[in-house]
Amino acid sequence: MKMKCTISYDGHLFNGYQVQPGKRTVQAELEKALAILHKSEDKVPVISSGRTDSGVHAAGQVIHFDTPLSIPAERWPYALNALLPGDIAVKTAEHADDGFHARFSAIKKEYRYFVYTEKHPDVFKRHYAYHFSYRLNVQKMREASEHLIGTHDFTSFCSANTEVRDKVRTIYELDWTDTDDGLQMRIVGSGFLYNMVRIIAGTLLDVGTGKFSADDVKGMLDAKDREAAGRTAPGHGLYLWHVYYDN
Amino acid sequence: MKMKCTISYDGHLFNGYQVQPGKRTVQAELEKALAILHKSEDKVPVISSGRTDSGVHAAGQVIHFDTPLSIPAERWPYALNALLPGDIAVKTAEHADDGFHARFSAIKKEYRYFVYTEKHPDVFKRHYAYHFSYRLNVQKMREASEHLIGTHDFTSFCSANTEVRDKVRTIYELDWTDTDDGLQMRIVGSGFLYNMVRIIAGTLLDVGTGKFSADDVKGMLDAKDREAAGRTAPGHGLYLWHVYYDN
16 A cells, blocks of 8 residues: 655654654655554555755655555654654655656656744744845845746756756746745745755845845856856755645 | 832743742743843742633733832833743833832722633634633623622632631623633622632533533522532633723
């Protein structure tokens, strides 16, 4: 039986999603809980829609795994949440078709980036939003965002430490919402390169302060050079929000 | 010079506000930061509006201290926040009259208690709201709250472990708001006994589930016996929200 689950995690005490020897990771905790549930010495491998970096959160990460257990789908979150640490929670579980794959079946992903601009730090947001206490011109940030929407080579917006060759991706939606609680960037794309969302957020914040113009961002895309774009915004403001599948 | 500051803290890694030998407390961290700022071997004593328990948060705790330093009032938050750990922040600072006392000058205090009732735990709220996944009749909780408003002997709503003799207090406001994010109890009173807000919150939640009726709460007041009232709700849902002074 193949199970598909939506999970959330608070990234701040994890060394990212993916298993790394000797480090606390989300995947390792999931596989540990599943091994207990399966009373198994062997690992129950968990496949996710993709890794997230250290400190990055997930509101709607999707995973799949195979299981011989005949637990009803709606009981899976209770069974796993009882075994998982408090900073990981299973939100939903459902039986999936054999052909389903958390990573390869994904057609779009949505990330959100949270910023707050209050003068003084907010203790309740210190791990959950980026404190950037500069005056921001959100209108300019929206204009710059328009240049990034569509299908482009995002080499300038990708960490230089990557082995991926094809850096063409499609951004379907990219907008900024100004709320009482701060600024929120919402980005939906076909897929994202390493650090791409954080470099986009950092660069657009630099547009907000006036360091770059909206048109500069168009030039950054054309440059195809990581040095051309702005800063990588810190991981703790970033949330993997939703993974879209066909069904 | 007497300084009055509004501070906030995330209570989850503190053993409460008040100094205790060998434990991490808010007061100890404040006094440590002030000693560094004053380049002083001696403690700079900090007086608060009152202690808060382990795990309890503050959005608007008020403190005062005396200082020979001539730092402009608006610079104090920057100076202290640079020295404080990330889970304490000074929000505002002002010069206070010699007669001001963070505790004795306070005329009213406001606490808020946050509850969320989703089926599964929310990783982002695990230290910041009480997960109580029962169906709640908020109308009944509001009716019961009405019985508590006014001047009463709150013996039944006070931890038995207290040395305070006079247990008469006045509650000016007590209401429940139902938001997208969960339930919020707001309580404003002349002062609160040990665990009083948490026992009120726990008892009113028990009214919400139907364990007690709204009228039962009136009987609890009359009983003047801690055993008569309901549970003490956990500390991590509680926030010292605002301290009111005359000026």
